[in-house]
Amino acid sequence: MFRGIPGSLLAFAAQLSFAIGGEGFIAIDAKNELIEHYECVYGFERLGNSQRMILTTGAAARLISEYGRRSPHG
DSSP states (O other), X not given: OOTTXXXXXXXXXXXXXXXXXXXXXXXXXXXXXXXXXXXXXXXOEEOTTSSXXXXXXXXXXXXXXXXXXXXXXX
């Protein structure tokens, strides 16, 4: 029922970033146990050994392509 909601929210944030001239970049602070998930599923990159992760322009475009245009009814 809730599958795809996190990806859709991240895609929306990426769309907003493009709209305001941020080139799709987003930064998040991930919980340690979710870092690998954000890397593999959404394309985030970890900054050093910190919990800070970024979504770059190319990864943002892929995320929007996959999650950004879904119908609200499935």
